Structure formats: C-alpha cells, structure tokens
Amino acid sequence: MSADHLLQETIGAVVDGELSRKDEVAVQAHLNECHACALKVIAAGHLKSATSRAARSFAPSQEALARLTAMAQQTPPKRATVVPIRTVKWTAAAAMFVLAIAFGGRMLRQSETLSAEILDEHLATLSDAASPEVLSSDRHTVKPWFQGKLPFSFNIPEQSALPADTALIGADLTYVNGKPTALLLFTIHKHHASVFVSQQQVSEFVHMSGRSGFHFSLGRGGGLELLGVSDVNSAELDALVANLTAAQ
Amino acid sequence: MGSHARETIGFQDLAVPLLGSLYNHAQWLVRDPVEAEDLVQETLTKALRAFGSFEPGTNFKAWIYRILRNTFLTSRTAIANARTVYLEDHPDVLEVAEPGLTPEAEVIKLNDLAALRTALEQLAPHLREVILLCDLEELKYREIAAVLDVPIGTVMSRLARARQNLRQILTSNSGDSL
Structure with missing residues (x-):
C-alpha cells in the first residue's frame, strides 16, 4: 500500500x-x-x-412548500387484499411461477443494467469534460500505466498492426460489474470506440445485439474478455476487437 | 415492522422532512422552479401509491429519491438532457489536462461557493447527480447504486470522475477570471 x-x-x-x-x-x-x-x-x-454547501441552492417558495406538504399529508391507499390459494398444488405451482418470474426478471434486469453500464462508460468518454487518465497513442505508455492497477496484464498491438485508419488515443481504469477493468479508447475514422478488457464474463449479461444505435463486439483470448462498443459499423468494430484479441 | 408500525410512522412523517431536499434535487435535475415543483408533486403521488411496497427498516430517503429519478427520466427535460449530457461539446474544459490547483489553492477556491455552484452547473448531469446524492444527500454507495440502478463500482468510478471534473472546471474558470 x-x-x-x-x-x-x-x-x-x-x-x-x-x-x-x-x-x-x-x-x-x-x-x-x-x-x-x-x-x-x-x-x-x-x-x-x-x-454540500454549494449544492443546497434551491428552496421552494412558501406557497409551493405548503402545496407539497398538503400532498404529503394525504393518506396512502390501502394495499390490495391477497386472496389465499387453498390447495397445495396451486400453492406449489404459484411458487414455481413466482420463482421463474423473479429469476428471469433478475437476469433480464442484470442484463439491461450491464448493457447500460457499458454504454454509459463509453458515452462518458465522449464527453469533453472527461479526459482519460492516460492520454497517449503510444502502447509503451498506455500499457505500463496499468501496472499495479489491475490484477492482470494484457497486450496492445503496435499502431502499424491495428486495422486501417484506427488509432489508440488513450486509456482509463474503470469498474464494470464492480470489477477493475481496462478501458482502451480508439478512433476508427471519426468514430470513437471503447474496448473493455477484463477477466470476467461480462458478455453473458450484455445484449450483444446493441443498444441505442451502438454496437457491441466480443473477443476472448489469453484468459481475458474484450468487449468493444462504438457507433461505427459493426464490421469495423469486430475487426478492431479481433485484432486486439489476437494480440493476447 | 408490521402494518401497525407502518401506520404509526406514516408517509407524511417520512416525506415532509425531505420536501426541501427533494425540491432542491429536482431543481438541479430540471433547472426550472415550476418544473421542479411538478416533479416533486408527481413523485409524491407515485410514492403515496407505492408506499405499501416500501420495506420498513430500509432507507426511505433512498426509496423516494429513486422514485424521483425514475419520474424525472420519463420527463421531456430528461430526454433533452440525455442528448446534452454526453454529446455536447465543452472545448474550454477539454483544454485542461490536469487538475492544476494545489490543495491550498483549492481550499481558497472552495470558499467561493458561487464559483463552486457555477462549476456544479457545468458538470455533466450524470456526474452532478451522483455527487449530489453522495455529498449533499449523504446516501451510502449502495443506496446511490439503488437510486441510479447501477452497480456500486459504477457509483465509485462516477464519483471519482465527477470530483476530478469539478476540480478541472474550477481550475479552468479560475484561469478565465484571472
């Protein structure tokens, strides 16, 4: 430490x-x-x-506060009465149904959340207010920066070995699904692409079909998972991810 | 805590003390006093309707902030903001590569609450939201994760990024004013 x-x-x-x-x-x-x-x-x-002091900036007017207080003082509606299911068979069937819905719902929810998280992290890199921790096109600068920050190592190809009109522009340390992950930032033509490099199987929980016009692309190699996201066409994103995966 | 206790500690006992904070947070989200009041009203209506599903013993504040946020996300302002958050250009901020204030200079700068408020206004909304929930509303990371519907790791990385960007903006604005 x-x-x-x-x-x-x-x-x-x-x-x-x-x-x-x-x-x-x-x-x-x-x-x-x-x-x-x-x-x-x-x-x-x-x-x-x-x-904390600066953010406490807005207070409702006396009239607005009175209106809101009156609303909050209303009595909540009573909960709907649950009718007991009489037979054991029906109870078992209902329990199985609830379990199926709950489990399926949890998986779907996790999937939605992780897809949104990956996309969110990518979009955050597009914000000009969020410059990456390491801003370099040199793999000999980017890779060593991660030493001591990640529990694994990975390879980055030389610039000349990347697909045409593709360039490394920087990197960041981020967290996906609560795990430390390397975020590599590229440009493909004028599009930005993020590639998340981690040891976990995030892809199982990501809608690979894409989201909001952005594509995902997956590669696995060297015990690592590489998940790319970009709004560039999917073939070129696939080429970048395949290129990086081959280097592992 | 059963239904009797739920009735003893009623919705109004939990909600009324939070009205000022809810309004403040709503106005940071929608940036308009009338819309902020509408947002809090709609939040209260939904929270009242759903109060039966509130788990006694859990944090009511986190619960109602989640409703506030979900209500906001369905609003027209949120949809407009969603476009602005990530895609709008901020070239003046981009020019600052490192947070340049020394800790001492930062303390001096932080005494200027107006400057900090301006910096908060310039922060990307999704970063401002997480810093408000943490620093102002004092929610725990797991509670913020529940409000924003993201993993705790995302809360941590967003907070780190929000604070870094806040420093960058303060530095940039400070340079502008000199």
Whole structure:
C-alpha cells in the first residue's frame, strides 16, 4: 500500500466513510507515511463539504412548500387484499411461477443494467469534460500505466498492426460489474470506440445485439474478455476487437 | 415492522422532512422552479401509491429519491438532457489536462461557493447527480447504486470522475477570471 499512491476511488471512499475496517487500517497506515496522499484526502474532504454547501441552492417558495406538504399529508391507499390459494398444488405451482418470474426478471434486469453500464462508460468518454487518465497513442505508455492497477496484464498491438485508419488515443481504469477493468479508447475514422478488457464474463449479461444505435463486439483470448462498443459499423468494430484479441 | 408500525410512522412523517431536499434535487435535475415543483408533486403521488411496497427498516430517503429519478427520466427535460449530457461539446474544459490547483489553492477556491455552484452547473448531469446524492444527500454507495440502478463500482468510478471534473472546471474558470 505504501509503495503506490491511493487511487481516486480510494480517496473518495475515505472521505465518504465507505472503507471496510480492513481497508481503513491499510489506508491509514499509508496516509501516515505518504504526505502527498494525505494532502489529497484533506483536499477531497474540503471539496466534499464545500460541494454540500454549494449544492443546497434551491428552496421552494412558501406557497409551493405548503402545496407539497398538503400532498404529503394525504393518506396512502390501502394495499390490495391477497386472496389465499387453498390447495397445495396451486400453492406449489404459484411458487414455481413466482420463482421463474423473479429469476428471469433478475437476469433480464442484470442484463439491461450491464448493457447500460457499458454504454454509459463509453458515452462518458465522449464527453469533453472527461479526459482519460492516460492520454497517449503510444502502447509503451498506455500499457505500463496499468501496472499495479489491475490484477492482470494484457497486450496492445503496435499502431502499424491495428486495422486501417484506427488509432489508440488513450486509456482509463474503470469498474464494470464492480470489477477493475481496462478501458482502451480508439478512433476508427471519426468514430470513437471503447474496448473493455477484463477477466470476467461480462458478455453473458450484455445484449450483444446493441443498444441505442451502438454496437457491441466480443473477443476472448489469453484468459481475458474484450468487449468493444462504438457507433461505427459493426464490421469495423469486430475487426478492431479481433485484432486486439489476437494480440493476447 | 408490521402494518401497525407502518401506520404509526406514516408517509407524511417520512416525506415532509425531505420536501426541501427533494425540491432542491429536482431543481438541479430540471433547472426550472415550476418544473421542479411538478416533479416533486408527481413523485409524491407515485410514492403515496407505492408506499405499501416500501420495506420498513430500509432507507426511505433512498426509496423516494429513486422514485424521483425514475419520474424525472420519463420527463421531456430528461430526454433533452440525455442528448446534452454526453454529446455536447465543452472545448474550454477539454483544454485542461490536469487538475492544476494545489490543495491550498483549492481550499481558497472552495470558499467561493458561487464559483463552486457555477462549476456544479457545468458538470455533466450524470456526474452532478451522483455527487449530489453522495455529498449533499449523504446516501451510502449502495443506496446511490439503488437510486441510479447501477452497480456500486459504477457509483465509485462516477464519483471519482465527477470530483476530478469539478476540480478541472474550477481550475479552468479560475484561469478565465484571472
């Protein structure tokens, strides 16, 4: 812990009181030795409290508050009465039905959430306010940046080995499904493409058919899963993901 | 806690103390006082209807903020914002590669709440939303994840990005004013 500086997420977790007891001890030990990280934590604490003060910006007028209070004071409607099912067979059948719906619903929900999460992460990279942590087209800069940040390593082909008119523009560390993931950013012609490199099987929970005009493409190699997302045509996205997968 | 307890601690006991916060959050979402009141009203109507499904012992605040957000997402403003959030250009922000304020300078800057409010307004809505839920409403990560319907890891990475961008915007605006 003391060799590397704390990640932004960890500093956030410190000021948000979200560290586990075990992590708290390790982080505290690091902060006792690392002046730079201690300053960052202090600054993050100041930012948090100032944000809280600045964000409390709007208050309803007295009339609006009175209207809202009157609404909140209404009595909630009574819940619908549940009619008991009399026979054991019907109870068992109903239980199976509910389990099927619940399980299917959970899978569908997870699938929707992960597809949205992947797309959300990709769209966030398009926002000009969100520059990636490492901004470089040089694989010898990008790959070493991930050392110590990920529990795995991966390869990036030389620029000359990438598909035509495709370029690496940067990278970021992100979290998909709660797991650390390398996010590689490319341009294909004038389109942006994100490739998520991880050890997990995210693709099982992603609608590979695409979402909102964006395509997904999947490759597996070297024990890694590479999931690409872009609005470029699917053939060119597939070519990029296949190229990266072959390098693993 | 059974239905008796639910009746003892009624909807109004839980909702009325949150009206000011709900309104504040609604106005950050829709950026208009009339629309904000409409949004809170619609939220209250839905929350009243669904109160029977609220699990006593869980966080009512997180529950009703989730309803507020889902109500907002179906609004015309949210659909317009969804286009603006990710695709709108912010070239002035892009020029800033690193958060340049030293911690000391940052403390001085943070005393200027008007500047910070301006920076919050410039933050991408999906990042502003997560920072408001965490820093202002003091929801836990798992509660924010439930409100936004995303995994906790996404909450953490969005928060880190939101704070980084906030610093970048503060730095950029500070440079502009010098």
